[in-house]
Amino acid sequence: MAQSNGTDVRLMKGNEALAEAALRAGMQAYFGYPITPQSEVMEYLTMHAPEHPGVVILQAESELAAINMVYGAAGAGARVMISSSSPGISLMQEGLSYMTSAQLPALVVNVQRGGPGLGTIQPSQGDYFQAVKGGGHGDYRLIVLAPASVQEMVDFVFDAFRLTEKYRNPAMILADGALGQMMEKVALPPVGSLPRSAAPWATVGKPATRERNIVTSLFIQPERMEQINLQLQAKYRTLEKEEVRCEQLQMEDADFALVAFGLTSRICQKAMELARQKGIRVGLIRPITLYPFPSAVIRKAAGQVEAFVTVEMNAGQMVEDVRLAVDGTRPVHFTGRMGGMIPTPEEILAKIEAVVAEPSLQHA
Amino acid sequence: MKEPDVIEGMEVVYRKPQTLTATPMHYCPGCSHGVVHKILMEVVDEMGIQDKTVGVAPVGCSVFAYDYMNVDMQEAAHGRASAVATGIRRVLPDTYVFAYQGDGDLAAIGTGETVHTVNRGENILMVFINNGIYGMTGGQMAPTSLLGMKTSTSPYGREAAVNGYPLRITELLAQLPGAYYVTRQSVHTTAAVRKCKKAIEASFRYQTEKRGTCFIEVVANCPSGWKMTPNEANDWLEKNMFPYYPIGDIKAPKQ
Amino acid sequence: MIRGTIVVDTQICKGCELCITACPQDCLELSPGLNQKGYRYAQLKNDTCTGCVNCAIVCPDCAITVYRQAKKPRSVAVTA
Numbered sequence: 001m002a003q004s005n006g007t008d009v010r011l012m013k014g015n016e017a018l019a020e021a022a023l024r025a026g027m028q029a030y031f032g033y034p035i036t037p038q039s040e041v042m043e044y045l046t047m048h049a050p051e052h053p054g055v056v057i058l059q060a061e062s063e064l065a066a067i068n069m070v071y072g073a074a075g076a077g078a079r080v081m082i083s084s085s086s087p088g089i090s091l092m093q094e095g096l097s098y099m100t101s102a103q104l105p106a107l108v109v110n111v112q113r114g115g116p117g118l119g120t121i122q123p124s125q126g127d128y129f130q131a132v133k134g135g136g137h138g139d140y141r142l143i144v145l146a147p148a149s150v151q152e153m154v155d156f157v158f159d160a161f162r163l164t165e166k167y168r169n170p171a172m173i174l175a176d177g178a179l180g181q182m183m184e185k186v187a188l189p190p191v192g193s194l195p196r197s198a199a200p201w202a203t204v205g206k207p208a209t210r211e212r213n214i215v216t217s218l219f220i221q222p223e224r225m226e227q228i229n230l231q232l233q234a235k236y237r238t239l240e241k242e243e244v245r246c247e248q249l250q251m252e253d254a255d256f257a258l259v260a261f262g263l264t265s266r267i268c269q270k271a272m273e274l275a276r277q278k279g280i281r282v283g284l285i286r287p288i289t290l291y292p293f294p295s296a297v298i299r300k301a302a303g304q305v306e307a308f309v310t311v312e313m314n315a316g317q318m319v320e321d322v323r324l325a326v327d328g329t330r331p332v333h334f335t336g337r338m339g340g341m342i343p344t345p346e347e348i349l350a351k352i353e354a355v356v357a358e359p360s361l362q363h364a
Numbered sequence: 365m366k367e368p369d370v371i372e373g374m375e376v377v378y379r380k381p382q383t384l385t386a387t388p389m390h391y392c393p394g395c396s397h398g399v400v401h402k403i404l405m406e407v408v409d410e411m412g413i414q415d416k417t418v419g420v421a422p423v424g425c426s427v428f429a430y431d432y433m434n435v436d437m438q439e440a441a442h443g444r445a446s447a448v449a450t451g452i453r454r455v456l457p458d459t460y461v462f463a464y465q466g467d468g469d470l471a472a473i474g475t476g477e478t479v480h481t482v483n484r485g486e487n488i489l490m491v492f493i494n495n496g497i498y499g500m501t502g503g504q505m506a507p508t509s510l511l512g513m514k515t516s517t518s519p520y521g522r523e524a525a526v527n528g529y530p531l532r533i534t535e536l537l538a539q540l541p542g543a544y545y546v547t548r549q550s551v552h553t554t555a556a557v558r559k560c561k562k563a564i565e566a567s568f569r570y571q572t573e574k575r576g577t578c579f580i581e582v583v584a585n586c587p588s589g590w591k592m593t594p595n596e597a598n599d600w601l602e603k604n605m606f607p608y609y610p611i612g613d614i615k616a617p618k619q
Numbered sequence: 620m621i622r623g624t625i626v627v628d629t630q631i632c633k634g635c636e637l638c639i640t641a642c643p644q645d646c647l648e649l650s651p652g653l654n655q656k657g658y659r660y661a662q663l664k665n666d667t668c669t670g671c672v673n674c675a676i677v678c679p680d681c682a683i684t685v686y687r688q689a690k691k692p693r694s695v696a697v698t699a
Contacts, residue, residue: 072451
């Protein structure tokens with residue numbers, strides 16, 4: 001363990017750094033089920049939980065059971081985390097829908113792998129739609145943060161706990177197998193640096209001084225169910241106004257904008273460098289919150305750049321949100337790889353060059 | 365409405381406990397759910413543990429159990445009550461936690477959670493209402509429906525060759541080392557209600573000892589689903605359910 | 620014989636008749652009239668009630684409060 005400037009700096013694997021961050025963030029309970037490529041999260045937690053007395057780490061019999069344990073523990077007022085990878089996250093969708101309706105806070109980590117189906121264990125961003133559009137039944141959203149480094153695997157644990165508790169809506173860290181497995185230097189925040197606000201709604205035993213607390217997602221009267229939906233939607237509008245996060249690189253003079261999140265945004269940085277060496281002024285917009293999506297930033301950029309190129313490790317999912325933001329005012333292109341394949345900077349550069357060469361852009 | 369303590373010089377000897385809310389129950393006339401709700405809440409009241417008790421309601425007729433039980437409660441997804449109860453109990457280890465489930469919830473869609481909750485020996489009480497039918501959805505076949513039993517999805521009677529056998533999940537769970545106290549009770553007569561209540565009392569007491577899961581199956585009626593009057597349903601239950609689901613302790617702690 | 624009586628919450632009673640079956644004194648019957656929900660409700664038909672609480676114990680709707688002539692003063696509800 002190295003100490004620099006009073007900060008705890010270590011070389012850590014993404015999954016382990018995330019687990020350590022959760023312990024430091026005051027996570028009180030974790031429920032999970034092993035699945036590659038994120039099993040190190042639970043392994044690390046079970047190994048290091050004894051250093052944090054009172055923390056509950058439980059390996060469930062399935063992702064289905066695990067997410068419902070999260071429901072129970074979150075409803076009892078605990079700061080709870082669950083992690084899995086794509087197929088396991090699919091199994092949790094029922095529980096996540098229930099938790100948004102019951103307005104329970106919890107941090108869900110998806111270290112994505114290639115799909116559909118059992119797929120592969122290699123990194124992917126194929127769960128973008130599932131993560132940002134709801135995923136389960138009913139009208140709801142998860143708060144989704146997309147880390148692009150091991151440091152962000154740490155930092156976003158704190159951010160996600162803060163957001164999920166503030167809005168009483170499950171938050172997701174949408175990582176991928178590469179981020180989970182890669183090792184980088186990380187600065188770890190101190191234990192106890194994330195205070196927990198009171199949860200007067202939690203089921204902890206009813207004292208004589210208050211009415212009983214009920215955690216439920218059942219509102220059989222349609223008028224009431226609509227009210228709950230309106231509450232959720234109001235919450236989402238607030239999120240869209242207050243909590244959007246986005247990084248912009250070299251956008252000041254850019255004629256073309258790459259849009260990418262997570263791991264692909266790092267590859268795009270290299271592609272951007274290669275393009276600029278060839279005299280093509282390329283910038284990068286990296287959505288950090290995938291929901292709420294930085295539509296305003298992209299819309300604004302549409303007034304500046306000639307075209308957008310969205311890069312993802314899927315068949316083109318976020319590109320739809322980029323197109324919605326641009327609203328037809330500029331061409332929005334897509335390039336990506338699927339099924340666990342990672343696009344190379346050269347592939348992205350080739351796409352940029354093809355876009356630059358398009359006749360519709362040869363007006364100047 | 366609270367009745368007076370004394371009438372014509374006679375003192376009140378039995379009244380609804382304050383751990384039940386004033387909300388009238390939505391159950392059909394004569395349904396066992398009401399009786400089990402009542403004795404469960406009587407025990408909470410008498411033990412003085414209302415402020416330390418958290419319940420979990422299932423999906424099924426008793427989905428609104430939290431409307432009636434005046435304790436903190438969570439409503440679980442179908443089949444997941446014991447997983448939810450696990451989550452609660454693990455983060456509130458000094459709380460009395462019970463899960464309340466029907467046969468479809470506990471012994472069909474939630475079988476995995478049920479088996480593993482008991483196998484972990486979670487220190488909770490699982491109340492299992494077995495009436496051999498899906499009541500809320502309109503009388504479909506349950507995992508515990510008897511052979512030959514006519515339901516809306518077994519209109520010619522349950523056939524072993526097609527639907528398998530009625531599941532004695534309580535006997536199955538009793539085999540697990542995590543199970544501390546496993547019993548099968550009923551609430552169709554005064555004596556049966558009293559015995560069932562004693563089993564609930566014991567189960568709450570055992571929770572403080574943290575020695576494993578307490579599991580109470582209640583062989584219950586479903587007058588509407590069985591298409592009988594409540595009294596006919598209770599007679600039918602004795603004649604038909606008890607031979608397959610015999611009443612009594614299946615695994616009791618050594619005293 | 621110990622004297623007892625009951626008070627039925629007639630608006631909550633669903634007329635399931637389980638109390639009538641449980642009563643060892645045969646002192647309960649269904650009312651001729653209906654409550655607001657359309658159920659005939661349980662009522663005493665004679666004064667032979669001993670306050671044994673059997674009816675209340677089997678009542679699924681907690682509609683029955685039971686009273687009994689005091690032998691010794693008791694303040695808590697009878698349990699079992």
